Amino acid sequence: AQSVAQPEDQVNVAEGNPLTVKCTYSVSGNPYLFWYVQYPNRGLQFLLKYITGDNLVKGSYGFEAEFNKSQTSFHLKKPSALVSDSALYFCAAPVSGGYNKLIFGAGTRLAVHP
Amino acid sequence: GAGVSQSPSNKVTEKGKDVELRCDPISGHTALYWYRQSLGQGLEFLIYFQGNSAPDKSGLPSDRFSAERTGGSVSTLTIQRTQQEDSAVYLCASSLTRGGGSAPYNEQFFGPGTRLTVL
Numbered sequence: 001a002q003s004v005a006q007p008e009d010q011v012n013v014a015e016g017n018p019l020t021v022k023c024t025y026s027v028s029g030n031p032y033l034f035w036y037v038q039y040p041n042r043g044l045q046f047l048l049k050y051i052t053g054d055n056l057v058k059g060s061y062g063f064e065a066e067f068n069k070s071q072t073s074f075h076l077k078k079p080s081a082l083v084s085d086s087a088l089y090f091c092a093a094p095v096s097g098g099y100n101k102l103i104f105g106a107g108t109r110l111a112v113h114p
Numbered sequence: 115g116a117g118v119s120q121s122p123s124n125k126v127t128e129k130g131k132d133v134e135l136r137c138d139p140i141s142g143h144t145a146l147y148w149y150r151q152s153l154g155q156g157l158e159f160l161i162y163f164q165g166n167s168a169p170d171k172s173g174l175p176s177d178r179f180s181a182e183r184t185g186g187s188v189s190t191l192t193i194q195r196t197q198q199e200d201s202a203v204y205l206c207a208s209s210l211t212r213g214g215g216s217a218p219y220n221e222q223f224f225g226p227g228t229r230l231t232v233l
Contacts (some may be wrong), residue, residue, distance in 0.1 A: 032219045043118070043205055043224035051219065090157065094219050095129060097172050099211065102222065104157040 002027045004093050006105035013081045014113050021076040023091030031093065034102070035065055038088040047089075050074060058108045061085070071073040083110045116140065118225035120206050126231045127196055135191040135228045139208030144215060146189050147209075148173075148181060152202035160204075163189060164211070198233045203227040 003026045013019045023033055032051055036044040048059025055067045065076045076089060091105040119138045127133050139146050143226035148160040159173040163183045174180070178197075183189040193200055 034221060035199065036224075041226070043120075043226045044207075046221045046223065049219075049221055056170075092157075099162045099164070100219050100222075101159045101162050101170060101173075102149075102157075103159070106156050 002093065002095055002103060004033075004091050004105040005017055006089075006091055006108045008108050009106070010109045010111060012111045012113065013101060015083050016080050018114070019078050019081040019085070019110065020087050021110060023074045023076065023089075023105055024072050025091075025093055026072065027093050028096045031067075031069075031072075031074075032067075033067065034092045034094075035063070035074075035076050036057065036090045036092060038090065038107075040087075044090065047076070081110075083112050083114055086110055086112045115124045118206055118208055118223050120225040120228050122138075122228060123226065124229045124231075125141075126233065128233050129198060130195055132144075132194045133196055133231070134232065135204050137189045137191070137206030137208075137225060139187065139206070140188070140223055141187075142210070143208035143223070144186060145209045145220075146183060147207045148189070148191050149205045149207065150202045151205055151227070155202075157205075160191070167180045193230075196221065201230055201232045203229050229230075 005024045034045040034049045038044050050067045058064045089108050092102040094100045121136045146163040150158050161181050162170040165186045166183050178194045181191045205227045207224045209220045209222045
């Protein structure tokens with residue numbers, strides 16, 4: 001069965017430091033991977049996606065993600081965290097043959113401290 | 115431009131009552147999805163529409179749940195005889211039709227959700 005895992009419930013980082021939010025996947029066929037962010041009382045906002053090509057994907061708000069096929073990972077990164085980056089982050093993948101419906105990781109809460 | 119909108123933003127109802135949740139997708143998006151977000155279950159897929167048809171209803175948890183879409187636009191999710199375990203945030207998303215070639219999957223754009231509380 002396909003799955004997406006986010007091993008950390010919460011990540012704490014100081015403002016200005018680099019951040020990483022981890023995601024690993026198990027999908028059949030070519031992996032297509034997404035990162036979404038959810039701010040309090042808001043819906044999910046698309047950050048970036050990996051379809052094919054370069055393993056380093058750049059997205060919104062200065063975020064990027066590194067696709068690693070051998071480690072089946074798609075970690076979200078940002079060189080310098082902002083307090084405003086504090087939110088809930090979800091990694092997701094479309095179910096193969098499943099009309100693009102997404103399966104999500106459990107989510108990682110990012111807390112950036114001043 | 116306008117994003118995905120959902121109404122109501124909050125709904126409190128009594129156990130056993132029926133509720134209707136509405137979603138207005140982005141204009142031109144033929145694909146529409148409903149998801150449910152709850153503390154215990156995370157984010158779960160409920161149903162997918164392509165135009166007015168629902169080729170995938172596999173995520174609907176019981177026959178108390180139904181959804182329709184009219185005019186290839188607005189969708190309504192109906193929960194009959196609500197139960198306390200139905201309490202969750204119901205999210206709607208829309209996207210362009212699945213493309214082909216090297217970019218077969220398009221990102222989904224989510225609405226703000228409807229928070230349903232069943233007392």
